[in-house]
Amino acid sequence: MTDVDVAELPAYPFIGPDDNPFIPVKGADLDRLEGPVGKVRLPFGGWAWLITRHEDVRQLLRHPGFSSDQYKPGFPVLNPIPPKQDDASGLFIFMDGDAHSRFRRMLTADFMIKNIRRIEPLIEKDVVEALERMRSRGAPADLMNEFALPVPSMTICHLLGVPYADHDYFQHHSRVIMDRNSGPAEVEAALGALAVLLGRLIEVKRNEPEDDLLSRLVAERVVPGELREDELVSLAMLLLVAGHETTANMIGLSALVLLEHPEQLAALREDPDLAPGMVEELLRYLTVVRTGLPRLAMEDTEIGGQKIRAGEGVVAMLAMSNRDGGVFADPDEFDPKRREAHRHMAFGFGLHQCIGQPLARAELRIALVELARRFPELRSELSLADVPQRPMAVTFGVAELPVTW
Secondary structure (H helix, E strand, O other), X not given: OOOOOHXXXXXXXXXXXXXXXXXXXXXXXHHHHXXXXXXXXXXXXXXXXXXXXXHHHHHHHHOOOEEOOOOOOOOOOOOOOOOOOOOOOOOHHHOOHHHHHHHHHHHHHHHOHHHHHHOHHHXXXXXXXXXHHHHHHOOOEEHHHHHHOHHHHHHHHHHHOXXXXXXXXXXXXXXXXXXXXXXHHHHHHHHHHHHHHHHHHHHHHHXXXXXOHHHHHHHXXXXXXXXXXXXXXXXXXXXXXXXXXXXXXXXXHXXXXXXXXXXXXXXXXXXXXXXXXXXXXXXXHHOOOOOOEXXXXXXXXXXXXXXXXXXXXXXXXXXXXXXXXXXXXXXXXXXXXXXXXXXOOOOOXXXXXXXXXXXXXXXXXXXXXXXXXXXXXXXXXXXHHHOOEXXXXXXXXXXXXXXXX
16 A cells, blocks of 8 residues: 555544534534545554545445455454454355355345335334333333334344344344444454354244244255355344344434424424435435445545555545535535435445345334324433434444433
């Protein structure tokens, strides 16, 4: 890589102001970093190119000359990672080319929009049960931990066939995995604990299959020899962790946005058909993957007019690209009627775009509609500045959201 005085570079990742969880980057950092491609200092040593403009991020994420393999030499590591495991594990988000496509194809049908629509009654049931349970306990309540977190946990458990009774166990280990303060040994231990849980469950599915994703993958992929059991364990772990952590944070933050804009909460109550457009704007406005998406250049190329050489790391900062004023008018404003909101990249872009986005959209839409309908007098117990945040989480969120009604 090019000789660079790393100590003189801005430290990455950046954290928004303590008093406003809706702002992904502090004003001083924003002034330095928005616009042309620049260099940043990485948390575990070295540097990388930071890509912040909307079109530059799109170009990067669809370019075949960049790798997602975090174990390649020179990869811009943003979060603690455990020692490298078997190259054929099912963590396909860290794979390239045919290896990535192989695993992704196994899941595509289950996460297609038409299949997600079939399970929407199940999602609605989970949402209603969580809300009524919260109501029965009485006000005040912690909306984050009593509603936002249980809903996607219940849904992904139903989808995969994981007993919901295990949710405290996998939520605890998921939080360790998704916390940038966790060390590599802690992450490895959490991954190992989940692997044991899922390995035992897969054996149960082999002998007593049910109507769920794990049972189908065992019967259709493992038994014929297309998929190894340890690969399925890794694949299931990825879906379990990613399938509830990101959506839980989106539900919690979205509820907070609507509590700060009560007129929008009232509008949603009066007209639930506003929900799809509102969800797209919330995804753009909040962009919970605030650490960005790291990639490694495998060939010389040019992004945003900047030459990037093979072996250099880059980071696509989704949160800033979704606030690009050249694409989104008044980008720092929450506007549920924004026509261009669908152009956001909250789920990434290109071949690695999140496969679970139809499920996340459905959960978010149903959760917000039912919350607005069943709690018309909902209000926050805290000022926006006092809501505790989780700035060191891989997917940003709030730690608690005390509410009353």
